[in-house]
Amino acid sequence: MSDKLTYKDSGVDIHAGYETVRLIKDYVKKTYTKGVMSDIGGFGGMFGIDKNEYEEPVLVSGTDGVGTKLMIAFKTDVHDTIGEDAVAMCVNDVICQGAKPLFFLDYIATGKLDPRKAADIVKGVANGCIKAGAALIGGETAEMPGLYGEGEYDIAGFCVGIVDRKKIIDGSKIVEGDVLIGIPSSGFHSNGYSLVRKVFFDHKNYNADDYVEELGCTLGEALLTPTKIYPKLILDLISKFEIKGMSNITGGGFYENIPRMFPEGITADIETKNINVLPVFKLLQREGNVDIDEMYSTFNMGIGMVLAVSKDTKDDVMEYLKNQGEEPVVIGYTSRREGGLKICHN
Structure with a gap:
C-alpha cells in the first residue's frame, strides 16, 4: 500500500496558519474602533454604522497593493512597514472624496507561510490602520506552494470609508483661478x-x-x-x-x-x-x-x-x-x- 499523503505533503501547513493568527491577534485588536462588531477568526468582519452621525451616509471603497516595492522588502528582509503601505494606498484614495476610513481588510499570499514574517507584515498593516483611524476587521493569508518563489509574498488591501452625501468632495465646484x-x-x-x-x-x-x-x-x-x-x-x-x-x-x-x-x-x-x-x-x-x-x-x-x-x-x-x-x-x-x-x- 502506498504512503498516505497529507495537505502538508503538498506544501501547505495549516498549523503555520494557526500560529500566524496567534501572533497577529494583539496587533489587530489595537486597531479596533467603536464600530467593530466581530472578532478575529470569523468568516466575515462586521462593522456597525452610527446612524445618528450621518444624515445620508455614502460608502466609499478602495483597493490596492504595494507593487514591486515588495521586492525591496525581499532584498532587505524587512517586512514590518510594507503593510503600512498597503493601508496607505487605499485610505489615501477614499479620503479624496472626503470619506472617513472605517475599516480595512488585507490579503497576504505566499508560497510557504512563515508565521513570524506574516506577523511582521500584519504589524505594519495594524500600524497603518491606527494612523488612518480605521479598524482591521478581517483578512486572508493564503499559502500557495509553486506560485511564489522562496521568501516571496504579495499583499493587497481593501478599505471602506463613509461620508455624508452633502459633504462628498467630487471636484464639481472647482472653477478657473482656484x-x-x-x-x-x-x-x-x-x-x-x-x-x-x-x-x-x-x-x-x-x-x-x-x-x-x-x-x-x-x-x-x-x-x-x-x-x-x-x-x-x-x-x-x-x-x-x-x-x-x-x-x-x-x-x-x-x-x-x-x-x-x-x-x-x-x-x-x-x-x-x-x-x-x-x-x-x-x-x-x-x-x-x-x-x-x-x-x-x-x-x-x-x-x-x-x-x-x-x-x-x-x-x-x-x-x-x-x-x-x-x-x-x-x-x-x-x-x-x-x-x-x-x-x-x-
Whole structure:
C-alpha cells in the first residue's frame, strides 16, 4: 500500500496558519474602533454604522497593493512597514472624496507561510490602520506552494470609508483661478518601483544596504520609507475649510492624477519651483538620467496630496497646515482652456 499523503505533503501547513493568527491577534485588536462588531477568526468582519452621525451616509471603497516595492522588502528582509503601505494606498484614495476610513481588510499570499514574517507584515498593516483611524476587521493569508518563489509574498488591501452625501468632495465646484496646494510626501510612497529598481539595482548596481550620504541612510531604508497616511489630517482640515477637490499622487504622477479631480473643461498650470523635491528623487533622476517630464509623470516628486481651494481660502488653509507641522506649497492654479495639464519647470 502506498504512503498516505497529507495537505502538508503538498506544501501547505495549516498549523503555520494557526500560529500566524496567534501572533497577529494583539496587533489587530489595537486597531479596533467603536464600530467593530466581530472578532478575529470569523468568516466575515462586521462593522456597525452610527446612524445618528450621518444624515445620508455614502460608502466609499478602495483597493490596492504595494507593487514591486515588495521586492525591496525581499532584498532587505524587512517586512514590518510594507503593510503600512498597503493601508496607505487605499485610505489615501477614499479620503479624496472626503470619506472617513472605517475599516480595512488585507490579503497576504505566499508560497510557504512563515508565521513570524506574516506577523511582521500584519504589524505594519495594524500600524497603518491606527494612523488612518480605521479598524482591521478581517483578512486572508493564503499559502500557495509553486506560485511564489522562496521568501516571496504579495499583499493587497481593501478599505471602506463613509461620508455624508452633502459633504462628498467630487471636484464639481472647482472653477478657473482656484489654487492648488501640495502637501509633502514621505518619499516614493508605493509607486514607480519598477523604474526605481531598474536604475539603482540593474543599471547602477547599488546594494540595498549601501549607505548613501545624501540620503542620510542606506538605500534600502530610503526605499522602504512607508507611504504617508493623510486621512486624519484631511478630515480635520475639511471640517474647517471648503476643500473643492483632492488628488492622491500615486502611479502616473502629476500628469495622470491631478486632472482626476477636475470637472470637464478645467485643467491646471503647475509650477514646480516651490516643490521641495526630496533627495531620493534627485538621486534617481541623476543616476538614471531620467527626463524631468518622465519624473513628474511617474513619481510624486515630494508632493503626496494636492488640494484645490479658492483664492480666498488659500491663506487660511496654508496657515492651518503649517500649524499641523506640514510644509504646504502652492503648486499651481486651475484654468479653463483646451489641452491637458501643463507643468513649468523653472
